[in-house]
Amino acid sequence: MDDFVRNKLTEWNLNEWIQTFKDQGVDKESLYCLEDQEIVALIPFVGPRSKFKKRLRLLKEEQKTTDPETSESSVEVRPSTSKTNDKGKRRSDLQGESSQSPARKQPRVDIVTQREKVILSDVKKIMTGVDQQLPDQDDKLNRFLKNKINTLETDKREVVSVFGRTGAGKSSLINAVIGEQGLLPSGDISACTSVMTKVEANMRNPKYEAEIEFITKEEWKEELWTLFNFLGDNEDQKKDEDYQDSVEMLSMLYGEEWRNKSTENLMDKKYFREIPEFLNSESKTLRCDTAKELSAKLVKYTQNVSKEEDAKDVKRWYWPLVKCVTVRVPKNYFLQHVTLVDLPGNGDRNKSRDTMWKKVIGSCSTVWIVAEIKRAVSEKASWEILEESYSLMGNGGECRKIHFICTMSDIIGGSDDQSAAGVHDRILKRNDQAKRKVSAEFRKLKEVKKQLSEECFKVLTVSSEEFLRRKSLDRDDTEIPKLQKILQDLNDWHSETFNYVSGARGILSLMQGASSREGADIKTAVSIELEGKLSLELDKVRKPMEETLTAFEKCLSEGVEKSKGSCEEDLKSVLNPKTKKGSAFHRILKCLVQNGGIHKPKKGKSININMKLTSCLTDSIDEEFKKTFPNEGNSGPFNGVINAFSLGTEKLMMNKECENVKLQLTFLKTEEETMTTKLNKLIRKRKKTIYSSLTTTIEETMKPCYDRAKEIRGEGSLKNMRETIEMHVHGSKNVMFAQAKDAMMKQLTDLMSEILETLKSTMQESIELSLKTDGDSIPDxxxxxxxxxxxxxxxxxxxDDDAILW
Incomplete structure (x- = not known):
């Protein structure tokens, strides 16, 4: 037996067992190795044995913190993600240092991350043990504590949306950034513009997985109706892009069998034998050992053009029926808390796919727009994405960064100077020139810049193939490591670990403070002071919010009047377009009324009557809305005042008279921080529905006229559909814009009320539980x-806090 064991038993008030441990030869090393049956032999009595086991477990946890390399997870090695890592590894091998432990080879940032993983794991174990110690008594404090422990862990997931024309190199870019060659098909295979592909980490098993979600049978039946609207015999129609798109979709799924058949015939089960999940409204899951194997199996669900060798065994292509594909990559560090979404450019005709498209854009914190470098400025598709979606990203979303990524940056034309240095210099010059031109093009988008500032727009030049080929060289011009760093930052292990540990510290402080019998008088005095402070702080939160509501009322009232005066002229620009005439526009208008005033062509800008009618209202509040709900979420009359909310607990903790309630005050401080995070999340979510409420109200008001118009048939139907819509707008304009205004004002008022009520009720409950409730049943x-x-x-x-305070 050594002094270490003797001192520990003394520290744990288990002196009477020192002789037993000495007789059995238990030293420091063997202490850490004790199994349950050996502990029973050493300490036969349940009471002291349970104390010993608890303290030994905590000692082992503490030992991990002082020597992280003893932890199994701390020696996990991440794949190299940049030239620096590879270069460092190569130098070590050359110097004969390859025998070093994996942990020693990791860059400092990796070691820090691994350390935080260890801390998070350990604290989770501690809190699981605490939860099990809580008695089953159904009193308020016990219920509160159990709920707090169970809600400590949150899965914060950042969404990165990736846009780009087919052939711009999206798939190659994603494969290179996450370090998975061959995961998403690239090259001359063209991804279907309707299939949304999410890429996430698979943290459950070592397999490559794909979950395929289908649209419903009813939705496909409706889509067949829309597709057949673009089919006919005249030559003009056959030249129409939407006509060609309809033929392509039907031929992919049905071959030539769709011709001369009805919608009912095409819903026959025989066409879907290979995908019973579609008929049963279920998802289909594919599991493979390699990325390449999974990619090959996914082709028929995600591609609309394939290499000949890929197509030879495929009879039917099911992408027209697919709503979304989620690909999960095993243990991928870049994706642990990030979802990369490969998105079609302008949404989809199918309502559920389009709804999902809008939801994803609204939830993305970062957007990557991918364009081939030689077409970066002239490529219409890239800029149309911004012009079509900026309101979903900005005021209607939470986008904080837009990265315009110019691909194939290593490809350059011939020159007299073909030396490596000469080519390198020309590439750098061309890439810098591309960055300047793209940034200048963004500055021209005045409407976009109302919601997305120049500060959030960055241009990068990359070459996926060059990165994979040259990532071990000293020089890297592809900027792909910058994209990897963006994903690393979004994963934000530190925030996840800190939030959990801080929350656990607050809960344990409450438990330890609640079990104390000391300081009854000071508890009462502090609770009275805090309740008074709470009332004052709520007034500070309420006042700027009320002022903001007054500002919105004024803006919206102006927007209502402008809308009344311009709506009929705005409507004519949609119903009488200069570019589409006769039968071509007849088909488009039929789809517009069938789909609630919205039409999504295969190429070009979408047509949306509802958004056109709402444009004056949204213009009237855009500036105020951005100021009120900035996507950064740290300022403004809502987020800003909540972030400034404080009961002054830190100041009270510095008061020596409050020594006996320091633990309770620590808990209350933690509760303030938790409440701030919760309310900021609520605002971020609610702002989207508030902003879209204007268009939603107009959609609801316009629905009856769309329903009447879609029933119109026969000669003169184009004229009759137009007149039906025009008459409805003329008769409704004095009411529907005011209704849209009232709906937005109600949602703003409801949000303010919910914030104030949540702050008040949560902090009042926390004060009561921490300072007015006895914790007789709470364990030590x-x-x-x-x-x-x-x-x-x-x-x-x-x-330590004590060192600061005293």
Missing amino acids: VSLELEMVKKYYNELTKSP
């Missing part, structure tokens, strides 16, 4: 609290 968690405090201080890089 002093050891757990000390362990978590050590982790907390390590994460904040600060000394």
